[in-house]
Structure formats: C-alpha cells, structure tokens
Amino acid sequence: MTDDLNHARDELMRASLDHCVKCTICETQCPVARVTPLFPGPKFVGPQAERFRHGESVDESLDYCSGCGICTHVCPQGVKIAELNIMAKAVMKADQPPPVMKGLRDQVISRTTVMGKAMTPVAPVANAALGIGLLRKAVEKVVGVASGAPMPTARTETLRAWLRRRPAPPAATREPIVFFHGCAGGYFEVETSKRTIEVLEHLGFQVLVPKQGCCGLAQQSNGLFENARTSVLDLCDALRSVGKELTIVSSSGSCTGMLKHEAHHILGVDDPRLLDVGARIRETSEFLLELFESGEVLPEFRRVEATIPYHQPCQVKAQGMGMPALTLMEMVPGVRVVESGQPCCGIAGTYGLKEEKYDIAQAVGKPVFEMVKATNPDLATCDTETCRWQIEKGSGVRTVHPIELLHFALGLSDDLPL
Amino acid sequence: MNGPVPRRGTAPRTVVVGAGLAGLVSAILLRRHGHQVVLVAKGLGGLQLSQGTIDVLGRLDGRLVDDPWAAFDELPDSHPYRRIGVEAVRRGVDVLAGLLGPDLLAPVGERNQLYPTAVGALRPTLVVPPSMAAGAARDGRRIVIVGIDQVKDFHPELVAGNLARTELPGGGRLQVRHASIDLGARPGEVDSSPVVYARALDQAHTREKFVRAVKAVAEPGEVIGLPAVLGVDDPLAWADLQQRIGQPVFEIALQPPSVPGMRFNQALLAHTRRERVRTMLGAEVIGLVNEGSTVTGVRVQTAGGERTIGCDHVVHAPGGFESGALAVDSHNRVSETIFGLPVTATDATELIHGDYWGAPQPLFEVGVRVDDQMRVLDDRGRAMYANLYAAGGILAGAIRWREKSGEGIALGSAVKAVDAITAGEDRP
Numbered sequence: 001m002t003d004d005l006n007h008a009r010d011e012l013m014r015a016s017l018d019h020c021v022k023c024t025i026c027e028t029q030c031p032v033a034r035v036t037p038l039f040p041g042p043k044f045v046g047p048q049a050e051r052f053r054h055g056e057s058v059d060e061s062l063d064y065c066s067g068c069g070i071c072t073h074v075c076p077q078g079v080k081i082a083e084l085n086i087m088a089k090a091v092m093k094a095d096q097p098p099p100v101m102k103g104l105r106d107q108v109i110s111r112t113t114v115m116g117k118a119m120t121p122v123a124p125v126a127n128a129a130l131g132i133g134l135l136r137k138a139v140e141k142v143v144g145v146a147s148g149a150p151m152p153t154a155r156t157e158t159l160r161a162w163l164r165r166r167p168a169p170p171a172a173t174r175e176p177i178v179f180f181h182g183c184a185g186g187y188f189e190v191e192t193s194k195r196t197i198e199v200l201e202h203l204g205f206q207v208l209v210p211k212q213g214c215c216g217l218a219q220q221s222n223g224l225f226e227n228a229r230t231s232v233l234d235l236c237d238a239l240r241s242v243g244k245e246l247t248i249v250s251s252s253g254s255c256t257g258m259l260k261h262e263a264h265h266i267l268g269v270d271d272p273r274l275l276d277v278g279a280r281i282r283e284t285s286e287f288l289l290e291l292f293e294s295g296e297v298l299p300e301f302r303r304v305e306a307t308i309p310y311h312q313p314c315q316v317k318a319q320g321m322g323m324p325a326l327t328l329m330e331m332v333p334g335v336r337v338v339e340s341g342q343p344c345c346g347i348a349g350t351y352g353l354k355e356e357k358y359d360i361a362q363a364v365g366k367p368v369f370e371m372v373k374a375t376n377p378d379l380a381t382c383d384t385e386t387c388r389w390q391i392e393k394g395s396g397v398r399t400v401h402p403i404e405l406l407h408f409a410l411g412l413s414d415d416l417p418l
Numbered sequence: 419m420n421g422p423v424p425r426r427g428t429a430p431r432t433v434v435v436g437a438g439l440a441g442l443v444s445a446i447l448l449r450r451h452g453h454q455v456v457l458v459a460k461g462l463g464g465l466q467l468s469q470g471t472i473d474v475l476g477r478l479d480g481r482l483v484d485d486p487w488a489a490f491d492e493l494p495d496s497h498p499y500r501r502i503g504v505e506a507v508r509r510g511v512d513v514l515a516g517l518l519g520p521d522l523l524a525p526v527g528e529r530n531q532l533y534p535t536a537v538g539a540l541r542p543t544l545v546v547p548p549s550m551a552a553g554a555a556r557d558g559r560r561i562v563i564v565g566i567d568q569v570k571d572f573h574p575e576l577v578a579g580n581l582a583r584t585e586l587p588g589g590g591r592l593q594v595r596h597a598s599i600d601l602g603a604r605p606g607e608v609d610s611s612p613v614v615y616a617r618a619l620d621q622a623h624t625r626e627k628f629v630r631a632v633k634a635v636a637e638p639g640e641v642i643g644l645p646a647v648l649g650v651d652d653p654l655a656w657a658d659l660q661q662r663i664g665q666p667v668f669e670i671a672l673q674p675p676s677v678p679g680m681r682f683n684q685a686l687l688a689h690t691r692r693e694r695v696r697t698m699l700g701a702e703v704i705g706l707v708n709e710g711s712t713v714t715g716v717r718v719q720t721a722g723g724e725r726t727i728g729c730d731h732v733v734h735a736p737g738g739f740e741s742g743a744l745a746v747d748s749h750n751r752v753s754e755t756i757f758g759l760p761v762t763a764t765d766a767t768e769l770i771h772g773d774y775w776g777a778p779q780p781l782f783e784v785g786v787r788v789d790d791q792m793r794v795l796d797d798r799g800r801a802m803y804a805n806l807y808a809a810g811g812i813l814a815g816a817i818r819w820r821e822k823s824g825e826g827i828a829l830g831s832a833v834k835a836v837d838a839i840t841a842g843e844d845r846p
C-alpha cells in the first residue's frame with residue numbers, strides 16, 4: 001500500500017460519516033441509481049457501507065459510482081459522500097487489482113496528455129481509426145473502452161503551436177493573467193483555448209500561458225492516486241512559474257475543480273502550492289461574470305437572436321458557484337438560455353468510456369440529449385470537454401464551450417451556426 | 419476579489435440563505451418584484467423530508483384545531499404567528515398554491531382535516547395534494563390499505579389496524595382492511611426506494627400491471643390507500659391510475675424520501691430556474707459583512723475559498739436544528755451557527771428533559787427573534803441590522819411538528835420579509 005492510499009484509508013476512517021442524518025436526499029438525486037438497480041445509491045455505498053469497511057473493501061457495487069459528485073453537492077449536512085466513494089474505490093482497486101487489460105485501459109484513458117501528444121502528429125489517422133467501427137470494436141474487446149463511447153477529435157495544431165505562430169496580440173491595457181488550458185485544451189479542444197485567450201485579450205488582459213502538464217483528475221478518478229498527486233503538484237509549479245499573485249483562468253471546468261478542491265479533499269494534498277493555486281483559479285465564466293458585475297469592464301456584445309441549450313457538468317456544479325455561464329450568455333442581447341436541469345450527462349470524466357458502464361452512462365445522459373435536440377438542433381453549450389463529446393455523440397448537436405458564444409457576440413468570430 | 423461585489427444595473431440585490439420552503443418562496447417572490455436574487459444553500463432543503471402537505475396549525479395545547487385561522491389569537495405572544503399574522507400566512511398559502519398549481523395542490527379550505535399517516539395515525543393538516551384528498555377521514559368510510567411487497571417501509575397491516583381502532587374526533591370510525599401486491603419496480607428488484615418506484619410509475623407503459631394488481635385486491639365501494647409512490651415527475655400519474663382502477667385512491671406519505679415532498683421541491687426549483695434566481699447550491703454561508711447597522715455582503719465558503727456576495731438585503735432562511743443552523747455544543751450552549759445571531763436561550767441544560775419518548779423537548783422552541791417585519795432582533799429587542807430578515811425554521815417560539823405549523827410559519831414569514839424588503843419600491 002502506498003502512502004497516497006494510506007491517506008485514503010485514514011480519511012475513510014475519520015470521515016464525515018457521523019454527520020449523516022439519513023435524510024435520503026442524496027439517494028433521490030444520484031443519476032446512476034436512477035437508471036440502474038445495479039447501484040444501490042450514495043447513502044448505502046457511502047456513509048452506510050463505510051461503517052463496515054474498516055479499511056477493507058466490502059461491496060463491489062461501489063464500482064458503479066461514477067464519481068459525479070452530485071450526492072455531495074446536494075447533501076444538506078456536508079457529508080463528502082462522493083469523495084468517500086472515490087477513495088474507497090481506490091482502496092478497492094489496490095486490494096483487488098482489475099484484470100490486466102482493464103488496468104491498462106484505466107491507465108491509458110487517464111493519461112490525457114499522453115493520448116494528446118501521441119495523437120496530434122497523426123491526427124487524421126487517429127481520427128479515422130477512432131471512427132472506424134471495427135477497430136473500435138476490437139479495442140472494446142481487448143481493453144474495454146466501449147465502442148460507442150465518445151472519443152476526442154485530435155487536431156492538427158496544438159495550442160502551443162498556434163501561440164507560436166499567431167501574430168502578436170493587441171497591446172494589453174489591463175493586468176496580466178495566467179491561462180490554464182488543461183490537457184484537452186492543449187490538444188483536442190484547442191479552439192476553446194484559443195477563443196478564451198482572444199476574449200481575454202480583447203478585454204485588455206495580457207494572457208500568460210506557461211508550459212503546463214495534466215492536473216491528474218482522470219488518474220485520480222481511476223484510482224491512480226500516486227500519479228495524480230505528482231501531476232497536480234507539477235502543474236501547480238508550472239502555473240506559479242509566471243507570477244505568484246496573478247489570477248488564473250481556465251475553460252476546462254472539471255480540471256478547475258481538481259485544483260480548487262478535489263486534489264485537496266480526495267488526494268489529501270495539503271501542499272501550500274496547491275492551496276495557493278486553488279484560491280487564485282477561476283473558471284472562465286465565473287471570472288468574466290465577476291469582472292462584468294464589478295462594472296470595471298462593460299462588454300459590447302452584438303445582438304444574437306438565439307435559444308441556446310446549456311448543460312452544466314456535474315464537476316462544475318460541484319464547485320458551488322451557481323451557473324455563471326448561464327447568466328453571462330444571457331447578458332448577450334437576444335440570447336435565451338435553456339438549462340438542462342439534469343445532474344449529469346453520464347460521462348463523469350472517463351466513466352462512460354468504459355464498456356461495462358457505457359449503457360448506464362447513455363441512460364444517465366438521455367434527458368440531456370433530448371433536451372438539447374428539442375431546444376436547438378444546431379448548437380449547444382457545456383463547460384467541460386468530455387461532457388461536450390458525450391453530448392455531441394448522444395444528441396448529434398454541435399456542442400461548444402460558452403466562451404465560443406461570447407467570442408461570437410463580441411464580434412471576434414462568425415463561424416457559429418447562429 | 420474579496421470585497422463586496424458591486425453589480426451592474428440598478429435593481430436591488432437580495433441574498434437568500436437556504437433552499438427550504440421559506441428560502442425558495444422568498445427568492446421567487448423577490449424575483450417577481452424585480453430584485454436580483456442570489457440564493458445560497460449548503461444542500462437541498464427539507465421539503466423532501468416533509469409530508470407534502472401544508473400545515474398551518476393542527477394542534478394547540480394537546481387538542482386538535484379545527485379552524486386554524488381562528489386559533490391564532492390563542493397563541494402565546496412568543497409564537498412566530500403573533501408577529502406574522504393571519505393575513506400574511508393566508509397570502510403565503512395562496513402564493514404556494516399558485517406556484518404549485520391545481521395538479522399538485524387541492525383547493526385551500528378553511529378547516530383542518532385528518533389524513534392517515536404511514537403508521538396509521540390521523541394527522542391534521544389544512545391543504546393536501548389532490549392525490550391525498552380521498553384519504554380524509556370520514557365516519558363509515560370503507561378503506562383498503564394496499565401495501566407493495568417491494569416497498570419495505572410501508573406496512574399495510576399496521577396502518578389498517580391502527581386506523582380501524584381510532585375513534586374519530588366527531589365520533590364514529592373508519593372501516594379499514596388491508597391487502598398487498600407483489601410487483602417490483604424494476605426487473606429483479608426486491609427492495610425499491612419509494613422514489614425508484616415512483617419513477618417506474620411515471621412511465622405510462624408500466625402502469626398497466628400495477629392497475630391489474632391493485633384491482634385484484636380491491637373490493638367495490640372501497641377507497642384505496644397506497645404508499646405515496648404514484649409518480650414523481652408526472653403530477654397526474656396518480657389520476658391516471660385512479661381512472662384506470664376505477665375507484666378512488668389516495669396516497670399516504672412515507673418517511674423520507676417523501677415523494678409528495680419531492681414533487682413540491684422539484685416544482686419550486688423549476689420556478690427558481692425559470693425566474694432566473696441565481697442559485698449557488700453546495701456553498702456554505704459563513705458570515706456577514708456590514709457597515710454599521712447595514713449588511714453589505716454575505717460571506718460564502720465554496721470550492722477554492724471564500725467569496726463575498728454584495729447585497730442590499732438578506733433573507734436568512736437556513737432552517738433550525740435539523741439543518742445545522744442552530745446547534746447545541748458539548749457544554750450545552752445553544753447558538754445560531756451562521757451569523758452568530760442572538761437566540762432566545764443559550765443554555766440547553768433546562769431545555770432537554772431525559773424522557774426520550776415523552777413530551778417534545780422545549781429546546782426546539784429556541785431560535786431567532788424577529789419584529790413584525792421579520793427583522794432579526796438583538797438581546798434588547800431592537801433590530802440588529804436594518805436589512806437582515808429571517809424566515810422559516812430559524813424563528814423562535816414554535817415546536818412545528820407538534821403543532822403542525824411548519825409550512826404556515828415558513829410561508830407567512832417569507833411573505834412578510836418580502837413585503838418589508840419591497841415596501842416603497844414600485845410594484846411591477
């Protein structure tokens with residue numbers, strides 16, 4: 001047992017269990033328990049089963065918990081149910097290692113940077129390969145990534161290459177800020193990163209983009225705590241390297257959550273570097289809304305007549321900041337946002353990629369897909385990359401980060417179907 | 419970025435603390451008055467734990483209350499209703515009826531009626547959902563209580579036995595027998611939570627088997643009492659079932675999760691979304707920022723640290739002991755845990771008696787005192803801040819589940835607080 005898992009064991013022992021008053025509120029909101037009898041629900045696998053674990057794994061149904069965090073989000077007593085489950089899952093994995101190939105899969109899908117780096121130079125080939133049914137089927141059989149699961153589209157140009165190539169940005173009129181793009185934002189969702197940088201620069205900021213690695217979230221949710229801890233602290237060093245007082249902004253909703261609270265609560269990282277970064281980081285919409293409401297900057301949006309479906313990912317909900325993206329998009333004259341009202345799209349990081357969870361993840365996401373299709377067949381919005389892939393796959397509707405709508409409304413682009 | 423956050427536009431901003439009945443209704447009403455509203459809640463509120471009825475005043479000094487409105491005058495001066503008044507409670511109930519609509523709430527009557535509980539007691543309340551209406555106790559009514567084997571928390575024999583032996587207040591009895599059906603909510607499921615069962619019955623195609631099973635155990639002329647699992651998202655599932663069964667049915671609320679309470683909660687949350695209440699769920703309020711006797715912001719603990727939300731008014735509706743807004747520490751000291759507000763008693767020693775199953779603990783009357791605008795009062799009876807209002811379970815002076823007054827207090831105080839906040843503003 002490694003030190004990292006010892007932390008998980010210790011925390012499990014003295015966790016917030018006794019705060020649970022058995023109100024069952026978490027049970028009623030868990031998206032996985034809603035769609036499958038295989039999973040008995042958060043109160044049972046969380047605070048209730050925990051009493052019997054004594055550091056040992058007792059119940060395998062725990063593996064069906066997606067780690068979406070909705071239970072923690074709604075618990076009125078502050079019980080960290082999802083965090084308990086993720087820690088207990090890591091312990092379970094260490095006690096009963098999964099079959100070799102599934103273990104390998106969990107390693108691969110949680111190494112987002114590696115996947116991105118490996119796929120970029122061969123993007124057209126990688127895209128074709130991931131799109132080919134037979135090949136995907138073979139992959140499913142061998143390593144257990146479901147053949148229907150959404151997969152990222154690799155881009156021909158990384159964010160760094162674009163930053164090197166593009167003409168110099170306009171002279172800054174405001175303070176410098178740091179941009180954290182996340183692995184997806186560096187390799188797959190490059191457009192989201194570019195447009196965030198352009199919006200921030202348009203508003204007068206000098207945007208610093210230090211060379212940066214992965215936050216370790218996917219490793220954490222696949223129980224690879226040791227790797228996750230190293231990743232997150234390396235990232236903190238990178239983000240701190242360009243300035244220790246600056247605000248950090250990120251369009252990667254779930255990775256922002258990792259830095260704000262998950263690495264601290266789940267991995268037990270108490271390192272002052274993490275706490276510093278966690279306190280300075282803002283999700284893009286959160287940052288812009290604070291900025292616009294302060295009255296310091298008044299954005300000049302053009303009129304956009306559109307009804308925009310919006311789904312806030314579970315991992316963004318968990319940050320307890322409300323829905324700044326919704327308020328922000330509705331500051332654009334003519335825009336009306338329809339919110340999904342759903343807890344989770346099903347993917348929950350890498351959960352919905354796994355063959356044995358695929359059907360559950362699709363069932364969880366179904367109401368989101370239907371709402372998107374019914375609201376606007378051309379365009380939807382969502383703050384996290386894996387969720388966008390899931391929603392696009394499930395609904396057939398192009399799904400972008402809310403920043404793309406703002407970019408359009410500020411007149412910086414014209415290529416959205418609006 | 420930790421100072422009070424100023425904001426765009428001129429609309430006043432109110433922060434509402436808590437997503438229970440009091441907080442949700444205050445937030446919706448304030449939006450209708452054109453306020454910017456930020457609702458901050460640590461978690462979901464208590465509606466899902468409630469019976470899904472509107473209690474105004476069911477019991478007083480150990481006796482049943484027939485006309486709750488007339489009984490207000492008999493309450494002691496320390497009771498919250500003495501500050502709130504009949505008119506505001508009536509308005510609050512009407513507001514809720516408007517928000518929930520006729521599918522979720524039967525017409526508001528003038529007198530309490532008695533309805534069966536999950537242990538077979540009879541409980542007074544003023545307004546029920548239409549799905550419970552046929553359960554009102556009447557002399558000679560023939561009832562069959564039908565259990566579902568897979569819903570383990572409902573024991574038809576217990577319910578029927580207790581109901582049958584209860585003499586009605588006006589004299590007479592119900593004629594009650596019991597039966598049960600064996601029908602899983604999902605294939606292979608032997609133990610279903612009420613919510614899982616209700617979701618199965620939301621699907622019209624799963625109802626047929628249920629209808630057949632119930633029909634097989636009911637006799638003509640009987641009113642059929644069922645555990646409250648007749649749909650959760652579809653408010654008319656119960657009516658469809660009743661029509662297909664061809665006899666009157668009624669629901670009996672279970673211990674949490676309460677499906678009728680959940681229907682109310684979902685409906686009110688949908689209103690807050692539609693009205694663009696900015697809801698920060700999963701964020702904990704930890705303090706105030708003030709300039710003299712005016713509150714200028716609310717301090718919130720959330721992922722990544724503290725934020726301050728600037729505001730012009732605060733409606734403080736964080737519930738009571740159950741939600742952690744009031745607490746007793748190991749030295750028996752009672753406190754309000756969020757803003758450190760003065761409470762009506764600080765020493766719990768005399769307020770907790772040792773008889774666990776005996777009379778309600780006087781401790782539960784402890785809370786925050788308010789004036790008739792719902793402004794929080796200090797120890798000397800003066801408003802602590804010009805713009806800090808309290809509503810719902812935090813108010814001192816009532817033991818809600820004994821009196822059956824929780825919803826009435828929450829609604830009336832919400833209406834009063836909103837009245838005070840918006841007084842002098844142009845009504846939209």
Ligand SMILES: Cc1cc2nc3c(=O)[nH]c(=O)nc-3n(C[C@H](O)[C@H](O)[C@H](O)COP(=O)(O)OP(=O)(O)OC[C@H]3O[C@@H](n4cnc5c(N)ncnc54)[C@H](O)[C@@H]3O)c2cc1C
Binds near residue numbers: 437461469742
């Ligand atoms: C088990 C039980 C049974 C009851 N039975 C009855 C009955 O039969 N009849 C009756 O009339 N009444 C009954 N009551 C009382 C009634 O339910 C309550 O009085 C009423 O629901 C109060 O609602 P509320 O809005 O004030 O608070 P609640 O519904 O308790 O909601 C409180 C809200 O505040 C939030 N909150 C708390 N602290 C913070 C913080 N620091 N920061 C942010 N948010 C916070 C919570 O998360 C929650 O959203 C019962 C109560 C309980 C608990």
Ligand code: SF4
Binds near residue numbers: 026043079081
């Ligand atoms: S919501 Fe919280 S207090 Fe309620 S049952 Fe779940 S863990 Fe326990």
Ligand code: SF4
Binds near residue numbers: 031042065068081082
């Ligand atoms: S984390 Fe999500 S899936 Fe897991 S128990 Fe909580 S709500 Fe359910």
